[in-house]
Amino acid sequence: MAEIAEIIxxxxxxxGRERVALLPILQGIVKEKNFVNNQDMxxxxxxxxxxxxxxxxxxxxxxFIDHVxxxxxxxxxxxxxxxxxxxxxxxLQALEDELRIKLGETTHDKKFSLLQSNCLGLCxxxxxxxxxxxxxxxxxxxxxxxxxxxxxxxxx
Amino acid sequence: xxxxxxxxxxxxxxxxxxAPYEILRLSMQKTKPEVIEEITESGLRGRxxxxxxxxxxxxxxxxxxxxxxxxxxxxxxxxxGTFKDRKLLVEVPRKVISGMAIAAYxxxxxxxxxxxxxxxxxxxxxxxxxxxxxxEHAKKxxxxxxxxxxxxxGAYVCGEETALIESMEGQRGEPRNKPPxxxxxxxxxxxxLVNNVETFATASMVCRYGASTYKTYGTSDQRGSKLxxxxxxxxxxxxxxxxxxxxxxxxxxxxGDGDTKAVQVGGVAGFCIPRxxxxxxxxxxxxxTGGATMIFNSTRSMYNVLHNYLDFFAEExxxxxxxxxVGTQQLLxxxxxxxxxxxxxxxxxxxxxxxxxxxxxxKCGLGQSVTNSFTSIVQNFKEEMIY
Ligand SMILES: Cc1cc2nc3c(=O)[nH]c(=O)nc-3n(C[C@H](O)[C@H](O)[C@H](O)COP(=O)(O)O)c2cc1C
Ligand code: SF4
Numbered sequence: 101m102a103e104i105a106e107i108i109x110x111x112x113x114x115x116g117r118e119r120v121a122l123l124p125i126l127q128g129i130v131k132e133k134n135f136v137n138n139q140d141m142x143x144x145x146x147x148x149x150x151x152x153x154x155x156x157x158x159x160x161x162x163x164f165i166d167h168v169x170x171x172x173x174x175x176x177x178x179x180x181x182x183x184x185x186x187x188x189x190x191x192l193q194a195l196e197d198e199l200r201i202k203l204g205e206t207t208h209d210k211k212f213s214l215l216q217s218n219c220l221g222l223c224x225x226x227x228x229x230x231x232x233x234x235x236x237x238x239x240x241x242x243x244x245x246x247x248x249x250x251x252x253x254x255x256x
Numbered sequence: 257x258x259x260x261x262x263x264x265x266x267x268x269x270x271x272x273x274x275a276p277y278e279i280l281r282l283s284m285q286k287t288k289p290e291v292i293e294e295i296t297e298s299g300l301r302g303r304x305x306x307x308x309x310x311x312x313x314x315x316x317x318x319x320x321x322x323x324x325x326x327x328x329x330x331x332x333x334x335x336x337g338t339f340k341d342r343k344l345l346v347e348v349p350r351k352v353i354s355g356m357a358i359a360a361y362x363x364x365x366x367x368x369x370x371x372x373x374x375x376x377x378x379x380x381x382x383x384x385x386x387x388x389x390x391x392e393h394a395k396k397x398x399x400x401x402x403x404x405x406x407x408x409x410g411a412y413v414c415g416e417e418t419a420l421i422e423s424m425e426g427q428r429g430e431p432r433n434k435p436p437x438x439x440x441x442x443x444x445x446x447x448x449l450v451n452n453v454e455t456f457a458t459a460s461m462v463c464r465y466g467a468s469t470y471k472t473y474g475t476s477d478q479r480g481s482k483l484x485x486x487x488x489x490x491x492x493x494x495x496x497x498x499x500x501x502x503x504x505x506x507x508x509x510x511x512g513d514g515d516t517k518a519v520q521v522g523g524v525a526g527f528c529i530p531r532x533x534x535x536x537x538x539x540x541x542x543x544x545t546g547g548a549t550m551i552f553n554s555t556r557s558m559y560n561v562l563h564n565y566l567d568f569f570a571e572e573x574x575x576x577x578x579x580x581x582v583g584t585q586q587l588l589x590x591x592x593x594x595x596x597x598x599x600x601x602x603x604x605x606x607x608x609x610x611x612x613x614x615x616x617x618x619k620c621g622l623g624q625s626v627t628n629s630f631t632s633i634v635q636n637f638k639e640e641m642i643y
Binding site: 118119120121122123124126127157158161162163164165179180181182184185217218219220221222223224225226230233234235 | 333334335336337338339341342373374375376377378407408409410411412423424425426427428429444485486487488489493494495524550552556560561564565567568571572574
């Protein structure tokens with residue numbers, strides 16, 4: 101795992117020791133470990149010479165910058181109206197059954213987190229979800245089972 | 257008022273020219289005012305929602321002095337029901353980049369940014385490849401214009417141009433007061449042109465085919481063709497390029513499933529058109545130009561539809577101004593209360609009034625447009641709100 105300091109320095113090199121580096125730094129850390137904790141925020145604040153509260157205020161505004169611990173694979177199920185019409189509820193239920201967690205939770209082994217998201221821009225292919233950055237479309241319970249198994253095997 | 261049948265157009269997804277960035281090269285042989293005049297003449301309006309005349313915007317931008325001028329391609333596409341920008345970025349990114357580069361040439365900008373929503377991060381590798389090809393050609397043509405990709409972080413309101421700029425500056429994505437407009441005072445205080453993905457792609461096609469050809473599409477009220485993201489109860493979901501000026505009835509005939517009860521035009525920020533207005537309403541007229549059309553058939557509960565929208569608005573309100581922050585939550589609670597019988601039917605009228613107050617008192621388009629879908633659904637499907 102890349103050190104947090106390394107990520108910060110890397111982005112500062114590109115964007116300068118300026119406020120404009122903040123979002124790219126937060127994104128870099130999320131990419132590395134799927135969430136940003138309080139210590140990371142203090143470290144960022146020191147590096148950019150702004151207050152830690154300011155870092156938290158910005159980070160907490162964005163739904164893709166998680167500040168609670170998430171699993172290795174973050175699942176975001178689209179909850180827009182057209183995905184809902186096409187069976188989002190069944191897909192969500194299948195995910196909950198498969199992972200044995202409820203919406204918003206993370207599995208004990210810290211592999212999967214199950215979240216919802218607003219429109220993913222895949223309305224013509226719903227129900228849809230993202231797992232980290234990859235999109236999965238035309239979902240149904242059988243497909244959900246296959247996809248989760250695939251990721252389970254990946255991380256063995 | 258003239259209308260058009262449902263006519264497919266094939267401009268925006270037409271094949272690339274054989275030589276990469278040929279339209280850019282040819283445009284650079286014209287004078288800068290000539291290029292802007294071509295765009296103005298075409299009557300092209302912004303495709304991001306507000307529908308501002310693109311030629312006029314470019315002209316203002318060209319006339320603004322600055323040592324560093326920015327061009328931002330708004331690829332935040334967060335409006336539920338919209339997915340045309342994604343298709344453009346996947347299938348014809350070169351046209352989008354050409355449009356940005358032509359604007360850069362015509363308006364003397366040196367820096368470009370594609371603000372890409374986080375949900376589309378998986379498009380980055382392919383976009384970067386295309387940007388490498390662009391760099392090579394820009395160098396050859398002697399155009400000093402560098403484009404970078406800035407990734408969003410999951411906030412619908414960041415599609416609003418000043419919130420987008422705030423977020424690029426590392427702040428919470430809260431819209432600014434306008435004026436000043438980004439053209440005068442944008443990213444880091446520099447003059448900044450913000451256009452939608454489709455606007456840039458279309459601008460490059462106007463340069464290719466000429467304004468006079470482009471203008472033959474559409475009606476005198478709405479020029480040209482545009483992309484429609486069609487989803488919901490339709491056997492033909494997807495992105496279609498259609499001539500502007502269609503009646504909803506023709507549109508439903510073409511894309512509905514035979515049992516269409518309502519069409520949401522312009523995304524959730526737009527209007528919900530009920531069956532009894534299909535004959536008179538025109539797609540795109542008086543509603544936003546984003547091009548999201550969601551089709552609902554008679555099995556759908558319009559209460560559920562509205563509930564879903566309000567849930568979205570309440571969640572995505574940046575919370576900066578009270579009418580929008582509190583209003584979105586109260587509208588949601590309000591329709592729940594009427595449905596459960598804890599509030600009388602007349603309460604719906606109070607809620608409509610509240611949404612109209614939000615329209616005049618909210619700071620940005622998010623809070624201002626909630627009343628569009630709210631009022632059109634509550635008024636046209638009142639029984640469904642109650643029983
Ligand atoms: C809440 C809100 C969300 C918006 N989202 C987008 C968006 O995702 N994409 C977009 O191009 N414009 C969006 N806009 C409109 C932009 O503020 C701006 O008008 C547009 O990018 C200008 O480009 P155009 O002239 O090419 O349409 C949004 C506006 C509001 C109020
Ligand atoms: S209208 Fe809503 S989204 Fe817009 S600035 Fe006000 S609170 Fe924020």
